[in-house]
Amino acid sequence: MTTTLPRRRLLEGLLAIGAVGCAHAQAATAEGDRPEAPDSAWKRVRDEFALSPAWIHMTGFLLASHPRPVREAIEALRRQLDENPVDALHGHDDTSPVREAAAAYMGVRAAEIALTDSTTMGLATLYLGLPLKAGDEILTTVHDHYSTHESLRLAAERTGASIRKISLYDRASAATAEGMAGAIARALTPATRVVAITWVHSSSGVKTPVRAIADAVARANQGRTPEERILVCVDGVHGFGVDDVTMADLGCDFFAAGCHKWIFGPRGTGVLWGKAELWPRLRPSIPHFGEEGYMAWLRGQPAPATNANMMSPGGFHSFEHRWALPAAFAFHRRIGKDRVAERIHALNRQCKEGLAGMKHVALHTPLDDGMSAGLVCFEIAGMTPAAVVARLREKRIVASTAPYATSYVRVAPSLVTSEADVEAVLREVRALA
Numbered sequence: 138m139t140t141t142l143p144r145r146r147l148l149e150g151l152l153a154i155g156a157v158g159c160a161h162a163q164a165a166t167a168e169g170d171r172p173e174a175p176d177s178a179w180k181r182v183r184d185e186f187a188l189s190p191a192w193i194h195m196t197g198f199l200l201a202s203h204p205r206p207v208r209e210a211i212e213a214l215r216r217q218l219d220e221n222p223v224d225a226l227h228g229h230d231d232t233s234p235v236r237e238a239a240a241a242y243m244g245v246r247a248a249e250i251a252l253t254d255s256t257t258m259g260l261a262t263l264y265l266g267l268p269l270k271a272g273d274e275i276l277t278t279v280h281d282h283y284s285t286h287e288s289l290r291l292a293a294e295r296t297g298a299s300i301r302k303i304s305l306y307d308r309a310s311a312a313t314a315e316g317m318a319g320a321i322a323r324a325l326t327p328a329t330r331v332v333a334i335t336w337v338h339s340s341s342g343v344k345t346p347v348r349a350i351a352d353a354v355a356r357a358n359q360g361r362t363p364e365e366r367i368l369v370c371v372d373g374v375h376g377f378g379v380d381d382v383t384m385a386d387l388g389c390d391f392f393a394a395g396c397h398k399w400i401f402g403p404r405g406t407g408v409l410w411g412k413a414e415l416w417p418r419l420r421p422s423i424p425h426f427g428e429e430g431y432m433a434w435l436r437g438q439p440a441p442a443t444n445a446n447m448m449s450p451g452g453f454h455s456f457e458h459r460w461a462l463p464a465a466f467a468f469h470r471r472i473g474k475d476r477v478a479e480r481i482h483a484l485n486r487q488c489k490e491g492l493a494g495m496k497h498v499a500l501h502t503p504l505d506d507g508m509s510a511g512l513v514c515f516e517i518a519g520m521t522p523a524a525v526v527a528r529l530r531e532k533r534i535v536a537s538t539a540p541y542a543t544s545y546v547r548v549a550p551s552l553v554t555s556e557a558d559v560e561a562v563l564r565e566v567r568a569l570a
């Protein structure tokens with residue numbers, strides 16, 4: 138999935154986003170793949186963020202800092218809105234550019250994308266919009282986030298569908314793709330209508346084999362009517378902006394992700410993607426403010442068949458953030474999705490290998506690149522996760538505890554951190570022995 142690419146491409150990407158103002162880098166690009174210090178190109182990426190240099194930011198996965206092109210796009214749009222709100226609103230009535238930018242990044246069509254404000258809004262929009270009924274079963278796992286579990290609970294309460302939660306692994310560090318896909322396959326029943334999973338578990342850092350699960354579900358779907366078909370729905374927020382895949386690679390039916398974590402999009406933005414033929418089966422919970430629904434209402438006509446756009450919750454939004462979202466996808470695409478994936482995996486590997494070698498540390502995230510993404514979860518013998526996070530903070534390292542019943546320390550080496558930052562984390566964790 139990730140390949141080693143010439144440094145020239147990365148530099149060209151940085152030039153394109155304006156990250157490289159210095160003559161040195163321009164010369165390097167012009168002259169070909171002249172070696173640079175390994176981290177210097179990535180330093181230019183980090184320099185695009187206004188993050189305080191007083192801290193090592195290992196929590197980019199929680200809430201994004203906006204890189205310069207995103208900040209500039211938001212500011213330009215904010216000016217337009219402040220100068221003439223109505224003209225700005227009408228000038229951006231059509232959200233196609235935002236949906237097209239997301240679609241290009243995800244390898245899908247803009248017509249298959251609904252815009253949301255967060256992962257949570259996408260998941261709730263999806264699960265509360267599905268045509269579930271009493272007797273239907275939703276299959277989910279014990280590893281998913283509050284936002285999935287609560288959206289499912291609310292959907293089940295309204296529709297009479299039941300929820301079944303299974304475990305995909307006993308020990309996160311020993312999770313395997315075959316084991317996880319097999320657990321889902323064995324739990325499918327004639328009543329299953331939805332498989333609700335999370336791409337990368339923010340409790341443990343385990344990456345689920347979405348493709349293998351989708352394949353197992355496709356086999357179970359053979360011979361089912363469209364109404365009986367099992368839908369694979371994914372909370373994708375912690376792989377989105379990390380791994381270099383398209384929706385076709387994942388093979389799921391619906392995919393919800395906030396864009397304000399790994400994508401570095403404006404805070405309060407997200408996307409919900411679904412296969413084109415499935416949208417008419419959904420019902421919006423919040424009226425959409427687009428032509429489709431509004432015109433039918435004005436004319437006193439029945440609402441048209443649901444499409445993806447109509448599943449974008451309506452009402453006015455923090456528009457300067459929503460309209461600036463293309464700048465974040467452009468930031469990723471110009472660096473290169475493959476480069477981003479390679480970089481994040483390399484930093485995570487460095488972190489995991491360092492932690493795995495420490496006797497007082499229990500590493501919960503699998504070492505295997507294919508079984509993890511950007512999150513590293515661990516415990517230290519004799520210390521609570523909160524105590525570890527507090528000690529790291531004393532050393533100006535921002536880590537977090539996972540908000541789950543069983544909680545671990547989480548760090549996320551990412552595009553805003555360096556090899557030296559990872560080394561600093563390892564040094565401080567070593568000192569806690």
Ligand SMILES: Cc1ncc(COP(=O)(O)O)c(C=O)c1O
Pocket residue numbers: 199254255256257258282284335337338339372374375394395396407
């Ligand atoms: C797996 C997972 N899903 C959903 C969320 C919520 O994301 P959002 O703030 O975009 O709703 C989080 C954490 O913040 C998460 O870790």
